[in-house]
Amino acid sequence: MSLLELENVTASYGHAEVLHGISFVLDENAAAGILGANGAGKTTTLRAISGMVATTGKITFDGKDITGMRPDQVARLGIAHVPEGRGTISDLTVHDNLKVGAYQRHDRKQIATDIEFCLDLFPNLRERIGSNASALSGGEQQMLAISRAIMAKPRVILLDEASLGLAPSTAQRVYQAIRRLRAESSVSLVVVEQNAMLAFSVVDHAIVLEIGTTSLSGTKAELMGMDAVRRAYLGG
Numbered sequence: 001m002s003l004l005e006l007e008n009v010t011a012s013y014g015h016a017e018v019l020h021g022i023s024f025v026l027d028e029n030a031a032a033g034i035l036g037a038n039g040a041g042k043t044t045t046l047r048a049i050s051g052m053v054a055t056t057g058k059i060t061f062d063g064k065d066i067t068g069m070r071p072d073q074v075a076r077l078g079i080a081h082v083p084e085g086r087g088t089i090s091d092l093t094v095h096d097n098l099k100v101g102a103y104q105r106h107d108r109k110q111i112a113t114d115i116e117f118c119l120d121l122f123p124n125l126r127e128r129i130g131s132n133a134s135a136l137s138g139g140e141q142q143m144l145a146i147s148r149a150i151m152a153k154p155r156v157i158l159l160d161e162a163s164l165g166l167a168p169s170t171a172q173r174v175y176q177a178i179r180r181l182r183a184e185s186s187v188s189l190v191v192v193e194q195n196a197m198l199a200f201s202v203v204d205h206a207i208v209l210e211i212g213t214t215s216l217s218g219t220k221a222e223l224m225g226m227d228a229v230r231r232a233y234l235g236g
């Protein structure tokens, strides 16, 4: 049984259906990618999982049908969403944002250990621990948003365009930390990216969306070997 499974999922904004039947699996301890051009439906797929958009079809998490659940219920089950545009609390410090991430936990010692883990993962955040999130650079805000998700101790993190708007070297640093997170924890990841090279540095397999449908899917090696993927996403 997969940890997270989407079966023929559609999603609509009002009367406009923008996902037309997506299927997708994520195993425990795995990382899966959702690639595709602007407007293909990548963000909407994550919103469908998180219960933020009207869906049909079936979404199963850890054997439980979560289709139609509210975002807070989905989060409580162990799915953390790092949205595009980040989602940190701007007038709280880095340290308080990390604590807010853990608000549903009561294991105080482990919370302190996990804060240390995040600060090791993102040394920039250690330097900015007392700063308000609003004072951070875009890269640091992304690091904080990911860390907040880690602090919830989820089983799955949904990561939406973590490289968006970042300088290439900063995006590399963020993805280096995501690879380390994969290696050093048991969390599973769904990685939405327009930058396929960055996504392929983390994921085991991926789907490629085109106007709300799956145009390609396969393992990282299979996809990287496809001409269509190389031409459209890998610059060659």
Ligand code: ATP
Pocket: 013, 016, 018, 036, 037, 038, 039, 040, 041, 042, 043, 044, 045, 084, 194
């Ligand atoms: P991007 O990289 O630009 O975020 P994406 O692949 O994540 O692209 P989505 O944001 O999921 O794509 O958008 C899929 C489609 O849904 C697009 O046609 C978009 O215009 C539409 N859409 C997105 N958000 C809304 C909304 N709140 N209301 C109506 N339509 C929306």
